[in-house]
Amino acid sequence: MCKNCSKSDLALLDPVLEEFAGDNHALVAILQRAQEIYGHLPCDVIYRIAEKRGLSPAKVMGVATFYSQFRLKPVGKNLILLCKGTACHVNGADSIAKALKDELGISDGETTADGLFTLNEVACLGCCSLSPVMMINETTYGSLTPEKAKEIVRSIKAEGERQ
Amino acid sequence: MRVVVGEGSCGIAAGALAVHRALEENGCEVGITGCIGMCYLEPIVDLYGDDGALAARLVKVGEADAPRIAQAAKSGDVTGLGDLLITGEDRSFLEKQTRIALRNCGIIDPESIESYRSAGGYEAISKILREGMTGEDVIGEIRTSGLAGRGGAGFPTWFKWNAARNSKGGEKFLVCNADEGDPGAFMDRAVIESDPHSLIEGMLIAAYAIGAEKAFVYVRAEYPLAIVRLEKAIAQAEKANLLGADILGSGFSCSLRIKAGAGAFVCGEETALIESLEGNRGMPRLKPPFPAEKGFDGKPSNINNVETFANVAWIIRNGGAAFAAMGTETSKGTKVFALTGKIRRGGLVEIPMGLTLRDVIFDIGGGIRDGKKFKAVQMGGPSGGCIPESLLDTLIDYKALGATGAIMGSGGMVVMDESTCMVNMARFFLDFTAKESCGKCVHCRIGTKRLHETLVRITEGKGREGDVELLEELCRGIKDGALCGLGQTAPNPVLTTIRYFRDEYDAHIRAKRCPAGECAALRTYSIDSGKCVGCTACAKKCPAGAIAGDLKKPHVIDESKCVKCGECVKACRFGAVSVK
Ligand SMILES: Cc1cc2nc3c(=O)[nH]c(=O)nc-3n(C[C@H](O)[C@H](O)[C@H](O)COP(=O)(O)O)c2cc1C
Ligand code: FES
Numbered sequence: 048m049c050k051n052c053s054k055s056d057l058a059l060l061d062p063v064l065e066e067f068a069g070d071n072h073a074l075v076a077i078l079q080r081a082q083e084i085y086g087h088l089p090c091d092v093i094y095r096i097a098e099k100r101g102l103s104p105a106k107v108m109g110v111a112t113f114y115s116q117f118r119l120k121p122v123g124k125n126l127i128l129l130c131k132g133t134a135c136h137v138n139g140a141d142s143i144a145k146a147l148k149d150e151l152g153i154s155d156g157e158t159t160a161d162g163l164f165t166l167n168e169v170a171c172l173g174c175c176s177l178s179p180v181m182m183i184n185e186t187t188y189g190s191l192t193p194e195k196a197k198e199i200v201r202s203i204k205a206e207g208e209r210q
Numbered sequence: 211m212r213v214v215v216g217e218g219s220c221g222i223a224a225g226a227l228a229v230h231r232a233l234e235e236n237g238c239e240v241g242i243t244g245c246i247g248m249c250y251l252e253p254i255v256d257l258y259g260d261d262g263a264l265a266a267r268l269v270k271v272g273e274a275d276a277p278r279i280a281q282a283a284k285s286g287d288v289t290g291l292g293d294l295l296i297t298g299e300d301r302s303f304l305e306k307q308t309r310i311a312l313r314n315c316g317i318i319d320p321e322s323i324e325s326y327r328s329a330g331g332y333e334a335i336s337k338i339l340r341e342g343m344t345g346e347d348v349i350g351e352i353r354t355s356g357l358a359g360r361g362g363a364g365f366p367t368w369f370k371w372n373a374a375r376n377s378k379g380g381e382k383f384l385v386c387n388a389d390e391g392d393p394g395a396f397m398d399r400a401v402i403e404s405d406p407h408s409l410i411e412g413m414l415i416a417a418y419a420i421g422a423e424k425a426f427v428y429v430r431a432e433y434p435l436a437i438v439r440l441e442k443a444i445a446q447a448e449k450a451n452l453l454g455a456d457i458l459g460s461g462f463s464c465s466l467r468i469k470a471g472a473g474a475f476v477c478g479e480e481t482a483l484i485e486s487l488e489g490n491r492g493m494p495r496l497k498p499p500f501p502a503e504k505g506f507d508g509k510p511s512n513i514n515n516v517e518t519f520a521n522v523a524w525i526i527r528n529g530g531a532a533f534a535a536m537g538t539e540t541s542k543g544t545k546v547f548a549l550t551g552k553i554r555r556g557g558l559v560e561i562p563m564g565l566t567l568r569d570v571i572f573d574i575g576g577g578i579r580d581g582k583k584f585k586a587v588q589m590g591g592p593s594g595g596c597i598p599e600s601l602l603d604t605l606i607d608y609k610a611l612g613a614t615g616a617i618m619g620s621g622g623m624v625v626m627d628e629s630t631c632m633v634n635m636a637r638f639f640l641d642f643t644a645k646e647s648c649g650k651c652v653h654c655r656i657g658t659k660r661l662h663e664t665l666v667r668i669t670e671g672k673g674r675e676g677d678v679e680l681l682e683e684l685c686r687g688i689k690d691g692a693l694c695g696l697g698q699t700a701p702n703p704v705l706t707t708i709r710y711f712r713d714e715y716d717a718h719i720r721a722k723r724c725p726a727g728e729c730a731a732l733r734t735y736s737i738d739s740g741k742c743v744g745c746t747a748c749a750k751k752c753p754a755g756a757i758a759g760d761l762k763k764p765h766v767i768d769e770s771k772c773v774k775c776g777e778c779v780k781a782c783r784f785g786a787v788s789v790k
Contacts, residue, residue: 072507074489075472113491113648114472116431128432132393133588133624134550136638170475170642171393172432174223175548175624176249176556185434187223 055089064099074100074110078117087118115169123158123165125203128182132171135178143179144168146193150200163207164200211265211283212258213238216316218245218403219435220396224252225272232276238283244404246316247558248303251296254316257283267301268294299576300555306574308536309560310544311360311397311520315404320439323446326407332452334526335414339460345375348419352522354530356542361387361478361515362593362620363695364541364608370512373502374420377510384417384425384464385487385506385513389471389478391430392591393642395622397546398516400558402429402436405520406443410466412519414452415526417464420512425464428483430471440468475592475646479694480513482648493648494694515620517546537563541607545618549575551625552582559623561606568602571625582627585726586710590619592639592646593699595706596632615706617699631728632711633718637665639703647696654697657688661704670731673719678708727789730774734790737778739764741786748778748787 063080067073077100081092088111097104111117129147131140144155147166151159158165174180177189181196188199215221215230233240233255246254251269257279259265266288268279275294282288288295309315319325326332338348353368374382386409390398402409413425429437444466447453455463469487476482477492484506486492505511521543525533533543541563547570550556554576561570571577571587578584586596595616597604604610611618626635640662649655661684667673685701692698708715717723724732737748737757744762756772759765767778767787779787 072488075486076469076489079470079472110489110491114474116471116473130393133591133622133638134394136635137551137624137626137630169432169473170391170646171395173390173396173399174220174249175394175396175550176220177223177252178550180223187219189220189223 053089055085055091057091057095059084060092060095064096074102074107075114078107078111082117087121090119121158123162124207125164125183127164127166127200128169128172129166130170130172130174130178130180130182131168132175132178134175135171135180138178140179142193143181143191143196146196147181147200150197163204211260211286212241213279213283214241214243214256214258214319216244216246216252216254216256217242218316218400219433220245220249221252221254222435224249226253228273229253229255229271229276232273233280236276236280238276238280242319242321243317244315244320245400245558246304247312247400247560248300248555249557250555251300255279255294257288259286266291267296269296269300270294303555303557303559303574303576307560308544308562310524310533311401311408311517311546312405312558312560313524314408315400315558318405320404320406321442323407323443323450326405330527331407331523332411332450334523335411335418335452336458338415338418338526339458339462345419345421348415348526349375351526351530352419355521355525355533356530356537357518357521357525357533358541358608359515360517360521360545360620362392362590362617364618367514367518370502370514371416371419373500374422374510374512377502379503379510381424381507381509382420382422383506383509383511384413384420384422385483385511386413386425386427386516386519387478387480387483387513388427388429388433388436388516389483390433390516390620391475391478392593392620392622394550394588394591394624395548395620397548397558397621399433399436401516401520401546402433403439406436406440407447408520408523409440409516410443410447410453412522413466414457414464415522416512416514416519418462420510422512423463423465425466426469426487426506427466428469428471428477428487431473437468437470444468474648475642476648476694476696479696482694483513484511491648493650494696496693517621538605538607538610540609541618545606545621547621547623549623549625551588551623552579552627552630553577553625554579563606565606566603567597567606570606570623571602575625578625578627580627582629584625585628585630586626586632586635588616588624588626588635588703589622590617590699590702591622592643593617593695593702594619594622595702596626596635596710597706598710600710615702615709617702629726629728631669631724631726632707632714633665633724634669634726634728636704636707637662637669640665640700643696643700647700651691651693651697653688653691654693654700657684657692657697658700660684661688661701665704668715668718669724669729671718671722671729673715673722675719677719678712678715681708730776733774733776734769735767735772735774735776735778736788736790737765737767738786738788739766741784743784743786745783747781747783751777751781753777
């Protein structure tokens with residue numbers, strides 16, 4: 048097992064594994080639930096799932112790395128999904144991406160050193176008519192300008208510091 | 211008056227929840243509805259009179275408007291809301307449409323089965339079960355309607371149902387494809403968020419017709435609200451004995467479950483979707499065998515798109531002939547489009563087949579924003595193409611659109627103006643398909659990568675003579691060699707932009723110029739010595755040290771050092787830096 052991983056509380060996984068025990072099509076669903084529990088998919092969790100499902104860890108890892116939703120590393124407190132879909136592209140998503148990268152000092156897929164923000168570029172959040180769009184946690188922000196995007200991030204940061 | 215707030219994802223993103231709260235704080239009882247499709251006017255509040263008819267539609271409502279709306283709702287007098295009332299021009303956005311798949315969207319409460327029922331919901335499945343229509347009868351009606359798959363390929367729905375019905379192999383499955391991966395499209399999201407029961411009813415009818423007792427909806431992970439509303443609707447339908455065992459005492463049973471996708475465009479392809487449903491990496495399978503023979507769990511399965519299902523109950527209630535009466539020889543009924551991009555009135559548009567692109571973009575959508583000129587419309591997303599102005603009179607028809615090199619697609623319609631670079635647009639799509647290629651077949655995995663690299667080179671001003679021919683050759687190879695629809699159609703954005711905008715490719719390659727001014731690397735920056743006062747603001751900002759000049763003397767940009775970041779333009783308070 049990889050030595051960079053801290054130990055996860057694997058007992059939390061038992062009810063999920065039990066729930067899907069009779070369903071041999073459930074690997075994606077189990078990984079989704081595991082990610083809800085742990086925030087990402089630590090490798091001891093991957094090994095545990097493999098062992099309990101009678102699969103090789105490589106098979107589980109293969110599925111985990113295929114889908115963009117799954118993360119092998121922890122994410123920041125606030126997950127920014129920045130839309131790079133067609134409508135957003137046409138309406139200037141690149142300039143929003145640049146503004147966020149300037150403001151946060153991170154690129155696509157990275158997390159800020161203070162652990163506050165992770166930036167993920169995605170293709171289409173389905174709010175194309177308000178493009179350019181980003182989603183932070185479950186809230187969608189539309190009709191962005193570079194300035195507006197920076198301000199949103201700053202205000203979340205300020206709120207985090209106040210707490 | 212009854213107060214109803216439009217709470218689809220777009221409405222919520224525009225601030226509908228805050229408006230909802232503010233109205234409640236002002237003593238209103240607030241109802242909700244889904245997406246009316248006029249996204250450019252969100253948040254929208256509807257006031258219904260005591261007769262049940264829409265009395266006033268208020269648009270771009272803010273929290274601050276809540277007190278006077280509450281007042282008007284109480285008194286029934288809307289004269290004080292004149293500034294919020296929708297204009298006649300905006301009303302025409304809806305009046306010019308014919309809504310079948312979207313019939314209830316923005317009208318009923320998506321979280322209430324009674325609301326769906328009061329609009330005639332579940333009458334179609336009740337009729338089928340009550341009158342003892344057989345599966346063949348249902349399929350016959352769908353055949354008469356001419357309904358074709360709305361997921362992109364436009365395959366006749368009755369044919370697929372028939373194949374699945376006739377397929378031997380015991381247990382059968384029905385799957386709804388709600389992966390909606392085409393970036394720039396949100397028709398399916400709107401249907402599920404706004405009218406989930408119509409999807410359930412359509413699926414019930416299909417399940418009955420093919421003889422499936424288990425059904426799944428595969429929804430993409432990016433649509434949390436759609437999942438929540440569908441979950442509620444399923445629970446309500448189960449309680450009303452419209453899902454589960456022995457539905458309405460007919461002996462027909464069908465269960466419905468949601469499977470959330472995990473983020474992969476290729477999983478919209480039906481065989482990849484099946485792999486994903488089975489918990490595997492979502493890589494497509496070779497066809498045949500088709501899903502109708504061997505699908506989920508190796509059993510006969512039928513897969514349809516959300517919009518396809520959303521039409522079904524209407525067809526059963528009104529008859530296939532009524533549906534077929536709309537449209538053209540080869541394309542029947544209506545089609546929903548998500549109109550976005552540089553359009554004045556963006557949103558959801560459902561129109562009968564056979565209108566022209568111009569009707570949709572200019573008549574309904576109001577044409578281009580900000581007084582700019584139309585350049586192209588992109589249809590069909592990463593599998594489709596860009597259609598130029600000269601072809602705006604093309605009919606909305608599977609065949610006619612196919613002849614342009616684009617496709618009808620699932621309904622994404624992204625409108626572009628003169629500031630959009632078509633080479634960069636092709637690069638954008640190939641960036642997408644290269645990242646989303648699952649890697650199973652070489653043509654797609656490597657071919658899209660090479661296409662992307664070449665397009666990047668051209669947009670960076672490093673294009674070479676012969677690049678266009680190289681692109682064309684690659685496109686042919688990928689189309690012929692790729693395993694699934696993703697690869698086979700990935701070249702379309704490149705081929706159509708070459709076909710209609712060859713001059714832009716040539717300008718990038720030969721003159722190292724981007725006519726739309728979008729490609730940063732091809733821009734040149736210069737300082738107008740007449741306007742420059744020598745404040746040094748730009749020189750201080752320039753990250754490359756490319757700007758020189760003495761204090762209070764005009765500055766100059768050294769082109770060889772310039773990294774084209776545009777910081778100087780932003781820094782200059784005198785408008786002295788120009789971009790070409
Ligand atoms: C790469 C790729 C992506 C696709 N994505 C979708 C999608 O997001 N939604 C959809 O309904 N169909 C999608 N399709 C089409 C499906 O494979 C399938 O044809 C469709 O779901 C069948 O339903 P229909 O006959 O009702 O259109 C996609 C096809 C390909 C090749
Ligand atoms: S393209 Fe950005 S939300 Fe659809």
